[in-house]
Amino acid sequence: MADEDAQDADAPAAGGAAAPSGPTGKPTAKPEPPPPPLAIVVKGWPRLSETFVAQELKALEDRGLRFDIWSLRRPTDRLRHAIHAKVRAKVRYLPEYTHEAPLTIFDAVFKAAALPGFGRALNLWMRDLGRDFSRNRIRRFGQACVLATQAPPNLRFIYAHFMHTPGSVARYAAAMRDVEWGFSAHARDIWTTPDWELREKIAESRFGVTCTNVGARRLKALTTNPDKISLVYHGLDLSRFPPPPEREGRDGAMAMAPVRLISVGRLVEKKGYDVLLDALAELPPALHWQFAHIGDGPLAGALKKRARELGLSDRISWRGPKTQDEVIGALRWADIFVLPSRPATDGDRDGLPNVLMEAASQGTAVVSTRFSAIPEFVTDEVTGILVKPGDAGALSAAIAIVARRPDKRSQMARAAHARLVAEFGAGAAGDAVAKRLMVALAPARGAAGASAAD
Template sequence: MPGWRDARRVWLADLARDRSRNRVRRFGQAMVLAAELPADVDRLYAHFLHTPASVARYAALLRRLPWSFSAHAKDIWTIPEWEKREKLADARWGVTCTRQGHAHLAGLAPVPDRMELLYHGLDFDRFPPPPPSRPPRDGGDPADPLILLSVGRAVEKKGFDVALEALSLLPADLHWRWVHIGGGTGLKALRAEAERRGLADRIDWLGPQPQDVVIGQCQRADLFLLPSRRARDGDQDGLPNVLMEAQIMGLPVVATRMAAIPELIVEDQTGVLVDPGDAPALASALASLARDPATRARLAEAGGIRVRAHFAAGAGLDHLASLLTADASGPDVQPRRPMRN
């Protein structure tokens, strides 16, 4: 392959700093990819800046092709700085889906303009319109409790253990049910914690569900809850699509001042935000909105308007397509020497 020596040199430099099986596998995958690429492929593009971008980078070096990437959340915050810097130096361009991620990566790039902000957005045609009105539940009727909904994997960064603590702090005379949709490695521990707190009979654990079930639950819920936080390994959300999806279907949202969530939710105008990990503040926000259907309706309407105005998928997809179809006849890729810590 034309770029074998350069690719091997870069990989060995990476391996010296990351002596892992993962690093060996990625180079093997890159060699297979480079060997099997059709001759008319003139560039590579990878989603996620961690292992997929490693494969794309090595394969691009092997074939002397330009490459580019999209970065999202975990892939930005859980790989070392040296690796981000070198991928940013080698890539033709990159896009990321939050202002927070863009500022971080542009600050590491030798040419900041190589990084562009491109929100994921939604295909609005996939979602039904909001209901004309929702039942004015206020948590006062035990026969008709307020319905809280969360959608997300049971992993540390989603903060569902904080949700359980907050639910345990709600007033005794507030009647509610919490519906959780999602799988995840932490689901068993969450269910055990709900039992320990005496909440199990007020929670519906639905597990992973197809989109039509998620939509149905959004239509019957009163309030959407996502208490995101930073995990101990550095992993964190970017801008969770489920928040946009809830808002476009007319659900008011309670979330956290975490990651790029404030880029979507204008505090107390299109949703309510609390500090990550603050269960008492979360409980206070839930209790306040539970007893105030009018404020929930106002936040829901404003949230949906903002999503439609600023987070349509079409514009972002059109721009990404223009990047991918741009002139690919630039100079051969000549990797710079790996940086040393």
């Protein structure tokens, strides 16, 4: 591409007009645009499991916002979704571990000491370190120093996706640079971060958005200014999804036409896949089915072993990580989408998994659990079937009912798709976040605070 650019340097501009030239007759280079005044901090970029982050960043660019992405981690996924390539922002990777870039960290800390808010940031960090003495806390301060010293001079606002580690880096860096910051909270960060830390971050931020009503209620309870927290569902950009396919009426009565089950999610405790395996083992022998799983995670080996012990391996396909296009294809293949979410022992839990909306976009009937924010989208017996989390027997019975009733599947799937279109489009979410950021970035603003964006 660089060679082609050099070759065409003297070519006429589009429309036959000559390119602007300087005193030597050579075309003058287009002036570089000023660096963006907005920094967006993310855990990692790109990440297969966080399509909602990529969707939002694309929506912000579509609404005229310019920003750099500051990532705490380099990508670990072998694949990436098509939407990642559509985000044009420059990606800057912060040193992931202090011991891997000690000179970079030392230089950043030395330079950060001259910034106007370094003393305040240091006091914040020392107070946090006293309550959470960990390598993670030390690492975040070093990353914040790099962000604060490498961000452009015109930086005016820092926005973090997730309140825990990205929120800490944004908070310390914003204090150093004496600028404001805001956050988007999701699931694990809300439920596993200590109350004292959530409370202080909310108090110091300009605004916070979160993607579930249950999460919003938790955050609002930790602040004397609940208007600072807004519920903004991620929604789904339906322009990126095909319309639902025509469905076959499989009912599991014939071995040659088994009902097709699918789930998409990380193989971690909170997804409840151990419960799902037990539920599959309890399905009636006369019901013919296949199950496919998309995703990866630390429990992959244990779950595959459990499937073998239960005698299910010949009916299960572990497909591993896939791109979003491949996920959509699998949802169109399936009759029933199953997500048995439940609380993890460390307090982690799902919010409102986007994949439920992706299943609805393709007319795939949903069976899930009455847990966390899932009922905010799935209404039991209307847009899907919900059971008690962790109850393998109830989950098995629900799968059997939906498998044997293609008419019920079709009715619920149509209702879920209608609700998705009417209430969970991505446009409103992009507008809401963009409005808050534009208000925060305005050169002259009053003291109206985050509520001015509402």
